[in-house]
Amino acid sequence: MLEVNDLHVYYGGIHALSGVSFKVEEGEIVTLIGANGAGKSTCLKAISGLIQPRSGCIRLKGQALMGIPAHKIAEAGVIHVPEGRRVFANMTVLENLEMGAFARSDRSGIEKDLREVFRRFPRLEERKYQLAGTLSGGEQQMLAIGRGLMARPKIMLLDEPSMGLSPILVREIFDIIKSINAAGTTVLLVEQNAYMALQTAKRAYVLETGFLTMEGPCDKLLADPKVRSAYLGE
Amino acid sequence: MELLQQIINGISLGSIYALIALGYTMVYGIVRLINFAHGDVYMAGAYIAYLIANRFSEETVWRFPLILLASMGGCSLLGMAIERVAYKPLRNRPRIATLTTAIGVSIFLENLVRVAIGPNFLGFPEIITRTSWEIKGITISNVQVVVPGCTVLLVLVLHYVVHKTKAGKAMRAVSFDRDVAMLMGVNVDNTIRITFAIGSALAAAAGVLVGIAYPRIDPYMGIMAGLKAFVSAVLGGIGIIPGAALGGLMMGVAEVMAVQLFSSSLKDAIAFVVLIVVLLVKPTGLLGKVASEKV
Ligand SMILES: Nc1ncnc2c1ncn2[C@@H]1O[C@H](COP(=O)(O)OP(=O)(O)OP(=O)(O)O)[C@@H](O)[C@H]1O
Ligand SMILES: [Mg+2]
Numbered sequence: 279m280l281e282v283n284d285l286h287v288y289y290g291g292i293h294a295l296s297g298v299s300f301k302v303e304e305g306e307i308v309t310l311i312g313a314n315g316a317g318k319s320t321c322l323k324a325i326s327g328l329i330q331p332r333s334g335c336i337r338l339k340g341q342a343l344m345g346i347p348a349h350k351i352a353e354a355g356v357i358h359v360p361e362g363r364r365v366f367a368n369m370t371v372l373e374n375l376e377m378g379a380f381a382r383s384d385r386s387g388i389e390k391d392l393r394e395v396f397r398r399f400p401r402l403e404e405r406k407y408q409l410a411g412t413l414s415g416g417e418q419q420m421l422a423i424g425r426g427l428m429a430r431p432k433i434m435l436l437d438e439p440s441m442g443l444s445p446i447l448v449r450e451i452f453d454i455i456k457s458i459n460a461a462g463t464t465v466l467l468v469e470q471n472a473y474m475a476l477q478t479a480k481r482a483y484v485l486e487t488g489f490l491t492m493e494g495p496c497d498k499l500l501a502d503p504k505v506r507s508a509y510l511g512e
Numbered sequence: 513m514e515l516l517q518q519i520i521n522g523i524s525l526g527s528i529y530a531l532i533a534l535g536y537t538m539v540y541g542i543v544r545l546i547n548f549a550h551g552d553v554y555m556a557g558a559y560i561a562y563l564i565a566n567r568f569s570e571e572t573v574w575r576f577p578l579i580l581l582a583s584m585g586g587c588s589l590l591g592m593a594i595e596r597v598a599y600k601p602l603r604n605r606p607r608i609a610t611l612t613t614a615i616g617v618s619i620f621l622e623n624l625v626r627v628a629i630g631p632n633f634l635g636f637p638e639i640i641t642r643t644s645w646e647i648k649g650i651t652i653s654n655v656q657v658v659v660p661g662c663t664v665l666l667v668l669v670l671h672y673v674v675h676k677t678k679a680g681k682a683m684r685a686v687s688f689d690r691d692v693a694m695l696m697g698v699n700v701d702n703t704i705r706i707t708f709a710i711g712s713a714l715a716a717a718a719g720v721l722v723g724i725a726y727p728r729i730d731p732y733m734g735i736m737a738g739l740k741a742f743v744s745a746v747l748g749g750i751g752i753i754p755g756a757a758l759g760g761l762m763m764g765v766a767e768v769m770a771v772q773l774f775s776s777s778l779k780d781a782i783a784f785v786v787l788i789v790v791l792l793v794k795p796t797g798l799l800g801k802v803a804s805e806k807v
Contacts, residue, residue: 328691348694357695364692366685377685380678381697429697 279304279464280325280356280433285334287320294320295331296488302433302466307459309467309475309496311509312485318468319361321485322435325466326358327351338433353381355432359439361468363422367411371402374410374421378428388428395424398454416447423454433464440471452478472509476500484509513649518772519765524656524725526764527663531718532741533748533756533763534670535591535711541687541751542707543603545610549594549617550715551738553587557716558636558729559625560586565637576639580662580720584713591712592705600701618734625731633730636723659721666717667757670710674753679706687751740767740783747790749797758798 280302287295295317302308312318323329325336327348336343343351352358366374375395379388396403399420405413410421419439426434436455440448452474459465469475476482476496484492484505492499499505532554539547561583568575598617602610644653674680682703685693694700722737723729744763748755763783770782790797 326695328694347699348691349697349699352695352697360692360695364689366688366692368688369684373681377681377693377696380682380685425696 279306279339280466281335281337282321282325283335283337285321285324285336286332287317287324287329288332294488295324297334298485298488298490300483300490300493302464304464305459305462306481307455307465307467307479309469309479309482310485311469311472311475311482313509314470315487316485317488318485319437322358322360322437322466322468325351325435326356328358349381352429355430356435357426357429357431357433358435359422359426359437361437361441363415363418365410365413365418365421365425367409369410370407371410371413371421372406374425375402375406375428378425379430381429387430391428391430395427398427398457399424416443416451419443419447419451420454423451423458427458427463431463433466434458435466435468437468438470439467440469440474448474472505473500476505514772517650518768520650520652520656522765522768523761524659524764525768526761527660528718528722528725528760529737529741529744529763530757530760531663531666531714531721532737533744533760534667534753535715536742536745537748537751537753537756538683538707538711540745541753542683542704543599543610544607545599545614546742547711548611548614548738549598549621550711551734551736551741552618552621553591553594553712553734554715554719554722554737554741555625555729555731555734556590556621557583557587557712557719558723558733559629559719560716561639561720561723562634562636562729563629565639569637571641576658576724579639580717583716583720587716587719588709588713591708591715594712595705595708600704622731622734629731631731633728636727636729638727640724655725659725662717662721663757666714670714670753673710679703683707736780740780743783743787743790747786747797749800752797752799755797755799 283299285295285298298321310318310321320329324331325343327343327346331344338354338356366377369377375392382388401417402421402424410418413421423439439451439455443451448471455465455467455478467475467479476499479496481494482496482499483490492505532550535550536547539545561579564579564582594617598613599610602613640655640658642653642655644651674683682693682698683706685696685698686700686703690700740763741760744759745756747762748759763786766786767779767782770778
């Protein structure tokens, strides 16, 4: 589905990604874990076209994405739910969800997906005419995910969806991610909460200051002593 | 009675400032640029109307609306051209570069008109036949109805476009968070272009209306009107659309009052008094939040 090959990204003189390569197969949840500043968000921004990599190759179902403007990449079905929620605080919940479907024109499909998002997140329906800026952190995260779903993504790039949430909500968010995936959406999940991410995904990559240092099935990584000491706090 | 008369006069003038201020505020909202050439687009709107009106002098009820629409169309093209040629190449550069360029565009447009048409005041043709009524000691001319009437109509159309159309939603999204708007599939280049087109069309409408209400135009008419409209936009809260309309009206009324109560030499000074007071008391403007929306 998504293939990233030898990706190099620079911010001025900072070499943020040094030859990162990974793959996400159709229907999978793949997670990318790593410490602060490892380059996880940078990876997602490069895929969704928010930043231009120096070199490398990004392909969606074989089609090259690099150099294509971000809005075209979104139209192609790669939907990036950015770090920190970034909901449109000056718009209502409903307007935010409509923005998610911006690139679509199939009215009945949009209606159907809206009902589906409200079924999944009843709290959003109760607050649909409320300004998004007045929602709680957890509700905003649900809105950010719901907004992403409204685009009917082929692949969803989720950047730290559990950030700043209470333990109960963290569990809820990861359950939601699993159910979104079960409904047919491929997911690339970036997380600091390595334990939950490894529980949720099928395969994982570990990023350290711009280099991929480990990869494999999640159960293997969960048992790996290096991962346990560096990311699971043992 | 005298007070009411002055308010009516002030509303006409304020409508014109409001229309110009809307373009200032919309462009600021979307690209964080004080477009100092905006007053000159208003001037261009008046000149386009002047040129067309002199060619087609046939007396019909359609004369005014057709001239208005033609001028708005012409200026929206002008606005898009300015954005494409002067601002877009500087999009990711320091703001001071774009600001300087805006001043350059302003000087260019003024001198272009000065050379092409002439530096002198021109009488604006009477595209609406003036009549006036006297009601209980207050004089109201049809122009004083048409000017605010057109403004209200245009503001309503603008409100509809911004809140109900896809282009309008894109404008709001881009002005709130450009990156996230892109992630939703919004074409940012197009959205910025449309914003310039709409803002410039509104400035053109102001140019036509000012020609009707105060029938004298010259290549530098955009400087002072642009400044006052800019202050109106700041007064209402820069980047906030209803604020610009409100600020413009208040500015017009304040100006007429200052002339009436104190002296006509205060006509232009009042704008700067307002600016200083706003910056001291509530820099975010009347409708601005304490912390601005853009973090
Ligand atoms: N716009 C930028 N300009 C300069 N440097 C940047 C920029 N964005 C990120 N960086 C740097 O690139 C590196 C990777 O940043 P990135 O945001 O990708 O990390 P991350 O893995 O997402 O971290 P976190 O878990 O804290 O979100 C960091 O060293 C960061 O300081
Ligand atoms: Mg990050």
